[in-house]
Amino acid sequence: MTVDEGDINDSFRGLMQSLNLDENQFKNYDIEFETLSFPQLSAVKSEMESQLDMDTALLSGDGYPRNDIDVVSIRLIRVKVIRLRNDYKKVLELLEKKLVEQLGRSSTAQVENEIRVPETPPLIPFALVKEVAFESPAFNSGLEEGDKIILFDNDIHVRNHDKLASISRRVSNRIDQPIKVEILRNEQQQSLELTPTNNWNGRGVLGCRIIPL
Incomplete structure (x- = not known):
C-alpha cells in the first residue's frame, strides 16, 4: 500500500492545526531550484533557515518533550524537517555554483572592458x-x-x-x-x-x- 503525498500533507496540516502551530513553519518547496536566480536562491535560503529548528514543534515552552504529541506525529514532523533540510542542502549547493558563475562573468566582463579600452593616440606632430x-x-x-x-x-x-x-x-x-x-x-x-x-x-x-x- 502506498501513501499519497496529498494524504501526508493533509495529515500534517491537521496535526499542525491541532497543535496550534503554523503549518507554514514547514513550507513545501514545489519549485525547480535550478531555475532561480542568485538573489532568489538567497531569499529561499534565508526563509528555510527560519524553519529548520526541528525541535521547535516537538518541545514544550520549558524545553521538555510535549506530552500531547504521539510518536506518529513526531515522525511526521521529522519527515517534513528532513525534506526541508535536503532542500536546504540543494539550495546551498546551487548558491555556491551560481556565485562561482557570477564571479566568473564579472571577471570576464572586466577583462573584456580592459581589452576594449582604446589606446590613447600619441600626440606627436606628423x-x-x-x-x-x-x-x-x-x-x-x-x-x-x-x-x-x-x-x-x-x-x-x-x-x-x-x-x-x-x-x-x-x-x-x-x-x-x-x-x-x-x-x-x-x-x-x-x-x-x-x-x-x-x-x-x-x-x-x-x-x-x-x-x-
Missing part, C-alpha cells in the same frame, strides 16, 4: 600646414602656416596616417562636415574645427597644403 589661402576653409578654421598637426578627426595620428593618405581619404568623405584637428602652434596644443568645402573661390576643398614631417 604633418605641417603650408600656404594657407586667404578666406579658404583652412583660413576660416584658424589654421596658420607652420601649424603642426598631431591628431586629425580624433583617430588619425603619427602611427596610422599612411603618408597622409588617411587624411586625404577622410577629407574626401567629409565634405561640408566639420573635422576636429589638434595642432601644435608655438609648442602649445590647440583644437580647431576644419570644414572641407568646394563653396569658396579658390582651389581644393581645404585651401592649404599639408606635408608630412
Whole structure:
C-alpha cells in the first residue's frame, strides 16, 4: 500500500492545526531550484533557515518533550524537517555554483572592458600646414602656416596616417562636415574645427597644403 503525498500533507496540516502551530513553519518547496536566480536562491535560503529548528514543534515552552504529541506525529514532523533540510542542502549547493558563475562573468566582463579600452593616440606632430589661402576653409578654421598637426578627426595620428593618405581619404568623405584637428602652434596644443568645402573661390576643398614631417 502506498501513501499519497496529498494524504501526508493533509495529515500534517491537521496535526499542525491541532497543535496550534503554523503549518507554514514547514513550507513545501514545489519549485525547480535550478531555475532561480542568485538573489532568489538567497531569499529561499534565508526563509528555510527560519524553519529548520526541528525541535521547535516537538518541545514544550520549558524545553521538555510535549506530552500531547504521539510518536506518529513526531515522525511526521521529522519527515517534513528532513525534506526541508535536503532542500536546504540543494539550495546551498546551487548558491555556491551560481556565485562561482557570477564571479566568473564579472571577471570576464572586466577583462573584456580592459581589452576594449582604446589606446590613447600619441600626440606627436606628423604633418605641417603650408600656404594657407586667404578666406579658404583652412583660413576660416584658424589654421596658420607652420601649424603642426598631431591628431586629425580624433583617430588619425603619427602611427596610422599612411603618408597622409588617411587624411586625404577622410577629407574626401567629409565634405561640408566639420573635422576636429589638434595642432601644435608655438609648442602649445590647440583644437580647431576644419570644414572641407568646394563653396569658396579658390582651389581644393581645404585651401592649404599639408606635408608630412
